[in-house]
Amino acid sequence: MARILERTVLFADLRGSTGLFERLGNAAASTLVTGAVTQLGECVERGGGHVVKTLGDGLMAVFENATSAVAAADAMHQALQRLSRGSNVPAASALKLQVAMARGEVVEIESDCFGDAVNVAARLLDHAGDNETLVTVDVLAGLQPAQQMRFRALDRLQLRGRAEPVQVHLLQGRQAMADGAATQFGDALPMPGQPEALRLVWGGQERIFATAQLPLVLGRSPQAACCIDDSRVSRSHARIDWHGGAFQFTDLSFNGSYIRFTHDRAVLSLRRGSCTLHGSGEIGLGVPPGDTRTPVVRFEVLRLAEDTLPAPGTGITR
Template sequence: MPGRHTHLLGRLRLATGLFLFFYVLTHNLNHALGLVSLAAMDAGRIPFLAFWRFPPIEILFLLSIVTHFALGMRALYNRHSLRMPFWEGAQLILGLSIPPLLTLHFLGTAVAHWVFGLDDAYEETVLALASSGILVAVQTTAVLVTWIHGCIGIGFWLRLKPWYPKARIALFTAALLIPVLSLLGFAQAAREVLTLAKQPGWFHDMAVRRHLPGREAVEQLYLWLDFALVGYAVIVLGVLVGRYLRDWLIRHRAVRVAYPDGKVVNIQPGSTILEASRIGNIPHASVCGGRGRCSTCRVRILAGDATLPPPSVEELRVLARVGAAPGTRLACQARPQGYVKVVPLLPPGATSRQAQAQADFHSGKEREIAVLFADIRGFTQFSEQRLPYDVVFLLNRYFRAMGEAVIASGGHLDKFIGDGVMALFGVDGKPGNPATQALDAARRMSLNLAEMNASFGEELQAPLRIGIGIHYGPAIVGEMGFGTIHTLTAVGDTVNTASRLETATKELNCQLVVSETLVQAAEIPSEIGKMHEIELRGRSATLHVYAIKNAATLEL
């Protein structure tokens, strides 16, 4: 299967990249020993060479270089657009810069060792580099480029791990310190070597001891350098020209990808929907960079599903992990062969947390939920008698108390509206009775408000009072918003009814009003409060509700 084949090659590219990054890491740590002394660098080189020049490891290392480079060229050729996010572009450009920067160093150390018997210790390598300002600049650039390229790749890999957010600061600190220490270690070693080189006879003794190659060998190495750089340029240019010829040959077979705003993007067959978004400058989330490891780029197919090849096993696994509804595809894996209309399901700024945990209800789904509204009574009059700072401070304390009550009960804090609170229960489909959770949240709100009134004491002319309304029923749940501002919320008659029940607490002179539907769903005795039959604006039929004087007295 093509999808499985691509997935395996992606895993191979990651594995070889990690192996090569481990080499760069150990090499930089060896350089950092130069802060101690040149002798410490050479002492650290003993275990370094024992591992990396162990024949099976050395063969694996060379195969990794060739394989990683070949897969990188394949990925560059397979791209149907060179439009990409900044960090992907940076990784690509840095990766293309590595071979020209490191070829001379590789020839002068490893190849010279294999071919001419050079004992490539640090003293002659540091001396050769330190004697030329150009070589110092090239080597410094090479250290930074290889390190940053590897760190970006590892960042794309790790950002989907659940533990990554907690470890990010520590990893970033290490990523910053290691190359700095490496360059400082090299600089210190260079000072020491240049001092040694001024001693009479030191260079001659070192040349004999390390078997430095003669002029002819050096000229041979530079000839190989020329061949290597020309060959590399031919390969890269060949890939770019090949991409252009491929695109030119199939341009007449353009495929149209349509978006909800009416924009249509023309792509070539074989391009992904994510590439279509990038070609059309349409913001599209992709935490993993289009590698099929996350779900943030997923789209709903509105039309043209038949033009898409079936999803691979790996794509199905990712979609199953987030509970994707039928008709959902990963934009980075879906390659339409004909007209297709799509709608991205997550906002362009979706995070790795959303990639790990976003279930499909975020894109819109009807669920049976409990909706709670709470509002401070007489707050407008209260705020007119206070300084703005006092009002903000009090509101923040109130929102914290109410929010903690909702979270502790297993609810989702939807929004704060002025001095009001809206909370949802049961939106995530997790175990638990949403109706019972909502009642428990009302009880906790009442208790938290009582504690807050007690803590403010005489600062309040009168204790704060709240009205709470709760209803249970069907509602449409999903992420809604515009641009970068999207929130998980609910809409429908259930939400409107809950809001009006909160208003009804004024008329019924109580703290909490709940619908009979909620009481039945919570499976608790109907004696929790006094029953009323009320009329609500916008509803033709009356509604049976229960009025509870003090929500803190609820027994659940």
């Protein structure tokens, strides 16, 4: 018999498992991944949730309230860290955890769950970077104010199959909260000598983003702050955050991102990974920078006095 329930839906996924099978072989990799997923499931059950099903190298779970779901996500990340440090298999450190949550009505039928919240959480998982937890605004609304301060608002993301973009928030770890000079509004204030703005140039456009305008999304979606209409670029391909006094670039795509810093011939390849942007250089979305047909974004980290930033309406955004 079908039941309609209000639930927080959580999807967790271990990325990097494919490489483990190549490096360790089927038996050893299966043992490692299965053990990791089992630990994730134990975090769910200890947190008062219910594992609906396992999905190879991940799982789907439901919780009655958002607080329990967020606590379970914290426990999952901690469990994976312990596994990486304590395992006698060095390759275990290649496993990265992505978690996504949405809240709403779900239809429970024969031990499985269906509904819009399930679809949103599953598709939001595609936008999570390594060791990140993303939640919708409905999940955030179910938390106490002190818990809400651990989250930072991201752009409204366009999820596959949905007409309207979804407002998404990123869970910040306790250490990350301590790293910045947080204000009562959750933003970090630039310290003297720190970068104050980021110039991006692409497709004949040039915009300057102040730290207060971050995070921003680069991608093919019309809602992206840096919109690049190219089939090799994902709808939400990458994200740039202001974190810990630096500009942090995170790849969210399937094709990867490639960064080449000025005066450095080497190209840094990122697949669901992150790096700090410094100085200036080029970002190749989907393919390495190299020729005029490559979808490239040029960047430059700026240190500008307040009165030198361009005024609104000049075509260059602060």
